Amino acid sequence: MKKFDLPQLEDFPIESFQQDLIGWFTEEMRDLPWRKDQDPYKVWVSEIMLQQTRVDTVIPYFNRFIEQFPTIEALATADEEKVLKAWEGLGYYSRVRNLQAAVQEVHETYGGVVPNTPEEISRLKGVGPYTTGAVLSIAYGVPEPAVDGNVMRVISRVLSIWDDIAKPSSRKIFEQAIRELISHKNPSYFNQALMELGALVCTPTSPSCLLCPVREHCHAFHEGVTSELPVKTKKKSTKRVRLASAILVDSSGKIVLHKRPSSGLLANLWEFPMAEVNAFSTPREDLVRFIQEHYSEQVELEKVQLDKIEHIFSHLVWEVDVFVGTISGSIKEPGARFVTADELEGDYALPVSHQKMWKSFKAERK
DNA sequence: AAATCGGGGAG
DNA sequence: CTCCCAGATTT
Incomplete structure (x- = not known):
């Protein structure tokens, strides 16, 4: 040896x-x-x-x-x-x-x-x-x-x-x-x-x-x-994912948050309701359909879109169309809850992409 | 072995 | 834009 x-x-x-x-x-x-x-x-x-x-x-x-x-x-x-x-x-x-x-x-x-x-x-x-x-x-x-x-x-x-x-x-x-x-x-x-x-x-x-x-x-x-040196082969490029998300407010001013699954990307973090966008439909259409199916039929999105965010991960890119809306009625989704603005900022861990949305929302609203 | 999993800073 | 950072886990 x-x-x-x-x-x-x-x-x-x-x-x-x-x-x-x-x-x-x-x-x-x-x-x-x-x-x-x-x-x-x-x-x-x-x-x-x-x-x-x-x-x-x-x-x-x-x-x-x-x-x-x-x-x-x-x-x-x-x-x-x-x-x-x-x-x-x-x-x-x-x-x-x-x-x-x-x-x-x-x-x-x-x-x-x-x-x-x-x-x-x-x-x-x-x-x-x-x-x-x-x-x-x-x-x-x-x-x-x-x-x-x-x-x-x-x-x-x-x-x-x-x-x-x-x-x-x-x-x-x-x-x-x-x-x-x-x-x-x-x-x-x-x-x-x-x-x-x-x-x-x-x-x-x-x-x-x-x-x-x-x-x-x-x-x-x-x-x-x-x-x-060192020799290092480079990784292949990232995939793009189209998404649509909404900051939904109820009659008392509380906001809907959803807890992500316990595995996978951003596991266990909280986010605003978000849907993938089909290649052959508009973000607004898919988002409204998603919210009505998973949250409540009684949802109304504002006519003007709040923002469009691009967020880059290691292996993929999110393109998120951001909307604001109101919601009422009972919520189907068990992983959802209504929170105040202070609770959202103090008690809930949000990914940076959704922090960007929240920041945009607050800037628009003041 | 290759893919997944965040976000930001440097050049 | 690309690269890469005091990497580990899953597939």
Whole structure:
């Protein structure tokens, strides 16, 4: 059995690399709220929030979330709706549902202590290979790889690895590389330093190689191919979906909200009644038909459309024609309820697309 | 392996 | 406009 799968590691000065990297991080690391201590719970929350999400976006969410749910116990026993509301606008909402479920398991099964082995922690909902390594190394000092997009970019350049990082199978190559490279003396700083380097210096386009602490160890830099790495195939374009939605008000001024299904896109979030638009009919026709079938026959939409919104997701685009109307009579749809404007804003988590509609409604109405 | 799942910022 | 971000889960 060979010692290294990667021939680039044969003569690689591992200790020197570790020293340069960790030394740089010690001096240059950003002052971030989840770095104030190594509370495994807070490290965990931050890692979930940071999945596919930028540091600057996460900071205010993290501070509010920890203030509202300071401990495992607090989050485990919190009301689901309040937890979702705290996540409103952050996206990938299954993250927070999985997080609360996992925290409840830690609360009940592990006595409120986040487990410190790869086997146990990776069994928790929403904790995949990256988060497993991140929490173990940062909170517990366990030398496990934490391979995210930053790490794949940095290591692909340092070791001149030309595998397509968009392929799931490539992650294992980088994990193996990190297992060889990682500092056993300070796994936490080693992993964080790689990510920090990717975020601040070894950026996707025009990396600041002249400021890089590991430039001398970097194969791509010496070969002049930093702009060609990492190799990443691009994803195919998004599909478009035509929708129509209505802000419906009853005689007492309350507004109709509908709770989305517990799985799929924007699961468990609240929205204004919304219908898909058939290719051969108008938004207004399909919307009125939908509302009469699912809510009440007694609905009247205003003649002039309120707005038209385009909302872009990762894999699709919503084109929403927005209407305003009045509604009366009993409501058929069991997932619906009437709420005041204050309740809508304070108690119900809405996707950003529907927040845009609400904002438009309020602007029109004042 | 490919698709799904949000939203925003950078170039 | 395109890319991509401290990815995980489902199909």
